[in-house]
Amino acid sequence: MKNDIKDTIISTFQNPETHPTAEELYLALQEKLGNVNKDSFLDELKGLLNSKEIYYVLVADGTKHYGLKKGAHCHFICEACGKIKDFRLEEGAQSMLDSYIQKQIHSFGRLKKINLSAEGICRECEKI
Numbered sequence: 001m002k003n004d005i006k007d008t009i010i011s012t013f014q015n016p017e018t019h020p021t022a023e024e025l026y027l028a029l030q031e032k033l034g035n036v037n038k039d040s041f042l043d044e045l046k047g048l049l050n051s052k053e054i055y056y057v058l059v060a061d062g063t064k065h066y067g068l069k070k071g072a073h074c075h076f077i078c079e080a081c082g083k084i085k086d087f088r089l090e091e092g093a094q095s096m097l098d099s100y101i102q103k104q105i106h107s108f109g110r111l112k113k114i115n116l117s118a119e120g121i122c123r124e125c126e127k128i
Contacts, residue, residue, distance in 0.1 A: 005044045008032050010053070010068065019057060019065040019075075019084035057084055057117065078122035085122070 012020065012028045020028065022045060029036050045066070048054045056064040057075055065084050072094065073086045089097065102111045 004033055005029065005036060005041060006048065009041075009044060009048060013054070013066070013068040017086065019067045021063055021065055025066060059084075060119075074116040074118065076122070077117055077119045078125055079119050080121050080125035080128075083122055083124075087118075089116075 008029050009025060012018070012025060022042070025045065026036075026038060026041050029041055045054075049056070052069060054066050054068055056066045057077075058064055059077055059082065063082070065082075067084070067086075070086075073088050076085045076087055077083075097114065097116075098111060101114060105111060
């Protein structure tokens with residue numbers, strides 16, 4: 001059952017690509033596997049975070065949205081519906097951003113990674 005929980009959590013991120021909350025993940029798990037113990041689910045979610053197979057994006061309202069690790073990318077967060085979409089910076093833009101930030105923080109720190117999120121209104125919400 002433990003592997004079923006893990007495999008189902010991971011597959012939830014892929015079809016289509018999503019960034020669900022823990023509650024949304026749990027509901028999807030219940031739908032696919034039936035009655036799943038919430039503690040077992042939370043233990044597996046924590047294990048996936050600890051093994052760095054998944055990560056979370058903390059949005060302005062304090063909600064954690066989970067995603068599958070897949071290399072360097074940024075996030076667009078819709079202010080209306082809360083959906084999160086991935087996008088990538090071109091290599092030149094990423095390099096310029098890294099360099100700029102390192103120059104800004106050089107007196108008090110060393111850059112390890114950048115977590116970039118952009119906020120706006122998604123096309124679906126614009127239609128409303």
